[in-house]
Amino acid sequence: MILDSETKAVELPEHHGDELRLWLRLLTCTTLIEGEVRSRLRERFDVTLPRFDLMAQLDKVPEGMTLSDVSKRMMVSNGNVTGLVERLVESGHLDRRTSEADRRVQVIRLTKAGRAEFRKMATEHELWIADIFGDLTPKDVRELMRLLAKTKASAQKSAKARTA
Amino acid sequence: MILDSETKAVELPEHHGDELRLWLRLLTCTTLIEGEVRSRLRERFDVTLPRFDLMAQLDKVPEGMTLSDVSKRMMVSNGNVTGLVERLVESGHLDRRTSEADRRVQVIRLTKAGRAEFRKMATEHELWIADIFGDLTPKDVRELMRLLAKTKASAQKSAKARTA
DNA sequence: CCAGATTTCTTTAAGTTTCAAGCAATTGGC
DNA sequence: GCCAATTGCTTGAAACTTAAAGAAATCTGG
Numbered sequence: 001m002i003l004d005s006e007t008k009a010v011e012l013p014e015h016h017g018d019e020l021r022l023w024l025r026l027l028t029c030t031t032l033i034e035g036e037v038r039s040r041l042r043e044r045f046d047v048t049l050p051r052f053d054l055m056a057q058l059d060k061v062p063e064g065m066t067l068s069d070v071s072k073r074m075m076v077s078n079g080n081v082t083g084l085v086e087r088l089v090e091s092g093h094l095d096r097r098t099s100e101a102d103r104r105v106q107v108i109r110l111t112k113a114g115r116a117e118f119r120k121m122a123t124e125h126e127l128w129i130a131d132i133f134g135d136l137t138p139k140d141v142r143e144l145m146r147l148l149a150k151t152k153a154s155a156q157k158s159a160k161a162r163t164a
Numbered sequence: 165m166i167l168d169s170e171t172k173a174v175e176l177p178e179h180h181g182d183e184l185r186l187w188l189r190l191l192t193c194t195t196l197i198e199g200e201v202r203s204r205l206r207e208r209f210d211v212t213l214p215r216f217d218l219m220a221q222l223d224k225v226p227e228g229m230t231l232s233d234v235s236k237r238m239m240v241s242n243g244n245v246t247g248l249v250e251r252l253v254e255s256g257h258l259d260r261r262t263s264e265a266d267r268r269v270q271v272i273r274l275t276k277a278g279r280a281e282f283r284k285m286a287t288e289h290e291l292w293i294a295d296i297f298g299d300l301t302p303k304d305v306r307e308l309m310r311l312l313a314k315t316k317a318s319a320q321k322s323a324k325a326r327t328a
Numbered sequence: 329c330c331a332g333a334t335t336t337c338t339t340t341a342a343g344t345t346t347c348a349a350g351c352a353a354t355t356g357g358c
Numbered sequence: 359g360c361c362a363a364t365t366g367c368t369t370g371a372a373a374c375t376t377a378a379a380g381a382a383a384t385c386t387g388g
Contacts, residue, residue, distance in 0.1 A: 019294045147308045
């Protein structure tokens, strides 16, 4: 706080460059890794990253999920999921059926073939990630987890405040 | 290291779940913040995030950059930049001219109007970012910067090793 | 029961993105 | 000087993505 010549409170223009630089670095890291994973998925399995991500969501829930669930978990729009699922059903990776209880709802699951293919990819994917983060110590990993959790909470709070 | 019943070396399957969880959290954070910034840019200035990012690159270099430079800095494909620039020239934000020295090269710059509009957006954008990261202490910010720098280096090393 | 609100999903238009192929200009060896 | 390789950009096809609008089913408060 600073007082000017007439002794009124004056706010200095606040310094926010550090946060901006942090955001750019976070974005760079993610883009870099995402690009690397995308390349390897294409090269090794000829699959796109969005398809892999969708299958990863479904692998965690054998009984299946609704399109809305997928949309929320992947943080993408509903229409996006519709198209993605469309293509994965077409290629035989996914099974899609209308819910008995609520006929608006579509429940999707991995097919047997889809699950088998995903598991194969997931095994290698995990090794790639381990390699990409290979120079971080276990302590670095823990510390990053903690700070990113804090960041996520802060961002969610900010988003919520805006929407409210 | 473990020895099996016939005294041969056996590798335990290594534990890589922590790195995977870290990657997912990193991705979640970035997606969350990116979505928030995208919403605000559209709501407040009716501009898309890729356009803002491209203008941000150009604002740093008044004398202009080549399309390749932009492509590298933004970490997107050449073809992507071509289309993006096309639309921004169309809307009067960018000026594009063929280099005298090398007629393959296109040099793009912000127009006066483009720069004015970007500066207006950038001022608010910086406040949004500060708000989004608002719950982090200065120490958190420093620590994240450090760990993300290490992460970036590690990822680049891994990518380089694969390509080599 | 029923009208309005809500939820779930699809559709549409516009834009973004990648990859691969291709063209034009330049550079480097010989 | 000339030819091959490289570089810079564009194009085309397919996929991804969002926002917004719409259709269908369900829910809710009279």
